[in-house]
Amino acid sequence: MKNDGEFYLQHALAAYFPLRILKEMSSKLILLSVVALTFSYLALAYEPSSLQDFCVADPNSSVKVNGLTCKNPMQVQADDFFFSGLHLRGNTSNQLGSKVTPVFATQLPGLNTLGISMVRIDYAPWGLNAPHTHPRATEILTVLEGTLQVGFVTSNPDNRFITKVLQKGDVFVFPVGLVHFQRNVGNGYAVVIAALSSQNPGAITIGNAVFGANPAIPADILAKAFQVDKSVVDQLQAKF
Numbered sequence: 001m002k003n004d005g006e007f008y009l010q011h012a013l014a015a016y017f018p019l020r021i022l023k024e025m026s027s028k029l030i031l032l033s034v035v036a037l038t039f040s041y042l043a044l045a046y047e048p049s050s051l052q053d054f055c056v057a058d059p060n061s062s063v064k065v066n067g068l069t070c071k072n073p074m075q076v077q078a079d080d081f082f083f084s085g086l087h088l089r090g091n092t093s094n095q096l097g098s099k100v101t102p103v104f105a106t107q108l109p110g111l112n113t114l115g116i117s118m119v120r121i122d123y124a125p126w127g128l129n130a131p132h133t134h135p136r137a138t139e140i141l142t143v144l145e146g147t148l149q150v151g152f153v154t155s156n157p158d159n160r161f162i163t164k165v166l167q168k169g170d171v172f173v174f175p176v177g178l179v180h181f182q183r184n185v186g187n188g189y190a191v192v193i194a195a196l197s198s199q200n201p202g203a204i205t206i207g208n209a210v211f212g213a214n215p216a217i218p219a220d221i222l223a224k225a226f227q228v229d230k231s232v233v234d235q236l237q238a239k240f
């Protein structure tokens with residue numbers, strides 16, 4: 001006699017397969033199929049699947065939604081799906097010696113709701129894109145010029161540091177949410193193009209968020225968290 005679970009599984013599957021085929025399937029195969037079907041429903045995209053061809057951002061709308069409201073499709077033009085300027089070198093004359101040029105939904109309205117975006121990052125010799133995370137996106141990067149050390153740290157409790165030196169043409173991925181960086185380890189100039197799995201990936205730069213919060217996180221909290229003297233925290237907070 002069949003147990004209740006198997007009985008239920010066969011009836012659930014009857015919606016997908018004709019009875020004749022079902023009878024030919026072994027119990028194990030049925031079970032595997034149900035598991036596969038269940039997972040196919042659980043495998044939601046990070047940004048919800050689009051219910052329309054596109055939803056070009058209307059920057060003038062005052063309606064607040066998760067993303068940006070759609071422009072009238074009849075008024076959409078080719079330029080709404082277009083951005084020009086990633087051939088231009090970013091200005092790296094700053095403290096860190098790096099510059100990110102974003103192409104997010106703000107810069108390219110056609111990206112709205114599509115769950116993808118792009119950046120160009122320029123690095124002066126020994127320039128650093130400081131440790132940061134993207135709360136909403138995985139990042140995949142390819143080196144167009146130069147030599148970069150890249151790295152990320154896995155979450156608690158391991159906090160494993162994973163790092164590699166990349167050359168021109170190399171590709172590296174930073175999993176969503178993990179703290180990562182890139183540093184130019186050559187005396188020449190370096191540039192990468194990276195894609196991110198959100199129209200608006202967000203960025204939290206660790207130093208700025210922790211020591212440059214506005215208003216400041218009380219110094220005694222940071223002194224205890226980092227197990228250093230309060231004067232060290234004061235010094236760091238003054239830098240950010």
Ligand SMILES: *[C@@H]1O[C@H](CO)[C@@H](O)[C@H](O)[C@H]1NC(C)=O
Binds near residue numbers: 057058059060071
């Ligand atoms: C937004 O408003 C400005 C000023 O009224 C107008 O020039 C522009 O075309 C509008 N943009 C869109 C996408 O409707």
Ligand SMILES: *[C@@H]1O[C@H](CO)[C@@H](O)[C@H](O)[C@H]1NC(C)=O
Binds near residue numbers: 092093
């Ligand atoms: C680059 O940025 C620096 C610092 O903000 C500025 O002084 C300089 O004029 C900029 N250079 C160019 C070419 O825009």
